[in-house]
Amino acid sequence: MQKNLNKTLYSEQLFKVWSEKKELLPIEDYFIKKYFSNKKAKTLEAGTGGGRIIFEIEKLGFINLEAFDYVEKMISFCNNKKQHLKSSIKFKTADATYLNEYQTEEFEYLIYLQQVLCFIDKEKLPEALKEAHRIGKEESLYIFSFLNWDSKIYNPILSVLVNFLRILRIEKINKYKLPWLNINEKFNWRFLNKNQPNNLWFKEKHILEILKNNGFSIIEIKSKINSSDKIGHIHIACKKAN
Numbered sequence: 320m321q322k323n324l325n326k327t328l329y330s331e332q333l334f335k336v337w338s339e340k341k342e343l344l345p346i347e348d349y350f351i352k353k354y355f356s357n358k359k360a361k362t363l364e365a366g367t368g369g370g371r372i373i374f375e376i377e378k379l380g381f382i383n384l385e386a387f388d389y390v391e392k393m394i395s396f397c398n399n400k401k402q403h404l405k406s407s408i409k410f411k412t413a414d415a416t417y418l419n420e421y422q423t424e425e426f427e428y429l430i431y432l433q434q435v436l437c438f439i440d441k442e443k444l445p446e447a448l449k450e451a452h453r454i455g456k457e458e459s460l461y462i463f464s465f466l467n468w469d470s471k472i473y474n475p476i477l478s479v480l481v482n483f484l485r486i487l488r489i490e491k492i493n494k495y496k497l498p499w500l501n502i503n504e505k506f507n508w509r510f511l512n513k514n515q516p517n518n519l520w521f522k523e524k525h526i527l528e529i530l531k532n533n534g535f536s537i538i539e540i541k542s543k544i545n546s547s548d549k550i551g552h553i554h555i556a557c558k559k560a561n
């Protein structure tokens with residue numbers, strides 16, 4: 320089986336930077352405070368990394384919190400931090416595409432922020448969305464974010480170049496999946512090489528269609544709060560539809 324290059328990236332090169340991040344971004348703060356009003360609601364964060372978001376949610380007074388990540392080292396980091404902070408968050412190692420760790424209709428609020436679903440292959444994305452849908456209670460609320468294809472003017476050019484090379488190399492990779500240009504604030508000079516970790520980027524209309532087709536009804540879409548914010552991510556609040 321092919322190695323998951325993004326998983327390796329997060330357990331090695333990106334471990335330090337993502338485990339040490341703190342505080343909510345203004346857009347995350349906006350969505351969490353607007354949609355998550357019941358502090359007793361059972362809440363889950365997918366792809367928690369070093370727990371930046373879920374520990375902040377606990378600070379807001381939420382008492383029934385869980386989080387998972389597929390990188391074991393991130394979860395060990397979170398469990399150490401949990402002891403230090405005397406937190407009650409339950410952390411598990413799990414993959415968003417197969418959440419047998421969690422029961423059907425278990426959570427009222429679910430968070431999939433900061434690219435978590437953008438590391439999954441487009442063909443496997445419905446599996447992750449089906450799992451997210453399965454573990455949500457009836458009418459549960461979700462906050463998702465996705466990389467915004469239209470936020471980078473060079474994406475179409477990069478896509479032509481990268482996908483031309485993929486054809487020559489007989490690699491079958493979705494055309495919206497692009498290599499990382501920047502890893503740990505350094506330019507990734509190997510971005511055109513074979514076997515590079517990739518991110519899936521979305522056009523807004525495509526991701527809305529995918530979410531609707533997988534049982535979510537859209538409540539709000541927003542890319543920025545302040546005019547100076549970058550619009551790299553599309554943030555979407557959804558409700559579980561039946």
Ligand SMILES: C[S@@+](CC[C@H](N)C(=O)[O-])C[C@H]1O[C@@H](n2cnc3c(N)ncnc32)[C@H](O)[C@@H]1O
Pocket residue numbers: 326329337340365366367368369370371372387388389390393413414415416432433434435436438439
């Ligand atoms: C950009 S980091 C964001 C971490 C955290 N959500 C935050 O905003 O601080 C993405 C995280 O998602 C995790 N991840 C990516 N794909 C995943 C998957 N299929 N299942 C579980 N975790 C995943 C990575 O290991 C990484 O820790």
